Amino acid sequence: MAAPESIYNLLPRLQQPPAVPPRYISTFRPSVKQEIEKSKAQWKTMGPAKVAVPSPKNFLKKHSKEPKLPARKKEQDSKKLPALSVPRRTDHPVMGIQSKKNFINTNAVAAITGLPKKPQPIYVDRRQGDKYLLETSGLVPKYIKKKDYGITPKYVTQRTEETKKAQKDYETQVLESLKKKAMKQLSDEERENLLQGLKKNWEEVHHEFQCLSVEIDTIPKKLHKAKLESQMKQLEHDIDVIEKHKIIYIANK
Numbered sequence: 001m002a003a004p005e006s007i008y009n010l011l012p013r014l015q016q017p018p019a020v021p022p023r024y025i026s027t028f029r030p031s032v033k034q035e036i037e038k039s040k041a042q043w044k045t046m047g048p049a050k051v052a053v054p055s056p057k058n059f060l061k062k063h064s065k066e067p068k069l070p071a072r073k074k075e076q077d078s079k080k081l082p083a084l085s086v087p088r089r090t091d092h093p094v095m096g097i098q099s100k101k102n103f104i105n106t107n108a109v110a111a112i113t114g115l116p117k118k119p120q121p122i123y124v125d126r127r128q129g130d131k132y133l134l135e136t137s138g139l140v141p142k143y144i145k146k147k148d149y150g151i152t153p154k155y156v157t158q159r160t161e162e163t164k165k166a167q168k169d170y171e172t173q174v175l176e177s178l179k180k181k182a183m184k185q186l187s188d189e190e191r192e193n194l195l196q197g198l199k200k201n202w203e204e205v206h207h208e209f210q211c212l213s214v215e216i217d218t219i220p221k222k223l224h225k226a227k228l229e230s231q232m233k234q235l236e237h238d239i240d241v242i243e244k245h246k247i248i249y250i251a252n253k
Contacts, residue, residue: 120133121133121134121135121140122134123137123139181251183249183250183251184249184250184251185247185248185249185250186247186248186249186250191242191246191248194242195239195242195243198235198238198239198242199239201235202232202235202236202239205228205231205232205235206232208228209225209228209229209232212224212225212228
C-alpha cells in the first residue's frame with residue numbers, strides 16, 4: 001500500500017548520508033606491532049640486500065666444467081713388466097737335446113710289474129638293466145660297521161642331563177613354595193590378642209553408631225548408617241567364630 005498523501009511530501013528532501021562510526025583500533029596494536037618487528041629477520045624472504053656481482057672477466061668458458069683426467073704417465077721399462085705365461089715371439093726353443101731313455105722297454109716293465117686295477121663294484125636293477133655303483137646304492141651295510149654305531153651322541157646325553165636337572169630344580173622350587181604357603185596355627189596369646197582387638201573395634205564402631213542423629217533423612221546419612229551396620233555385623237561374626245574355635249590356622253600368603 002502507498003503512503004498517505006501529505007503536504008510535507010510535496011517538497012523534495014535532501015537525503016543525508018548515514019553517519020559512519022569511527023574505525024575500531026585495538027588497544028594492543030602497539031605491542032603487537034613491536035613484537036612483529038622483533039620477530040622479523042633480515043633477508044628472510046627477499047634474500048640478501050646486496051649480492052656480489054660476478055666480474056665480467058670470469059665468464060663461463062667452453063669445457064670448463066668437464067672433469068679433467070690426471071696426466072698420463074710415461075711407459076715404464078720392459079724389465080719391470082710382469083712375466084708372461086707364453087713365450088715371446090723373439091724367443092727360440094732349445095735345440096739339440098736328446099734322451100737315451102728307452103720308453104718302450106720302460107712302459108713294458110711298468111705294465112708287467114704293475115698291479116691290476118680293481119673293478120668298481122656295481123649292481124644291475126634287472127637282467128638287462130643299467131649298471132649303478134654299489135657303494136652309493138644303500139645296499140652295502142657300511143653304516144652299521146662304524147665304530148660309533150648304536151652309541152648315543154654326547155650332545156643327546158648332555159641335553160638329557162640338563163633336562164633332568166631343570167626338572168629337579170623346578171620340583172624343589174615347587175616344594176619350597178608349598179612349604180612357605182603351609183598353614184600356621186595361632187597360639188593362645190595371639191588368639192586372645194586378636195579377639196580383644198576385634199571387640200575393641202566393635203566398641204568403636206558401636207560408639208560411632210550411637211552418635212548418629214535421631215532423624216536420618218538424607219542419603220549420605222543413610223549410607224553412613226548402612227556402612228556402620230555392615231561393619232558391626234562383620235565384627236560380630238568374626239568374634240563369634242573365634243570364640244567358638246579354640247584352634248585356628250592361618251594360611252601364609
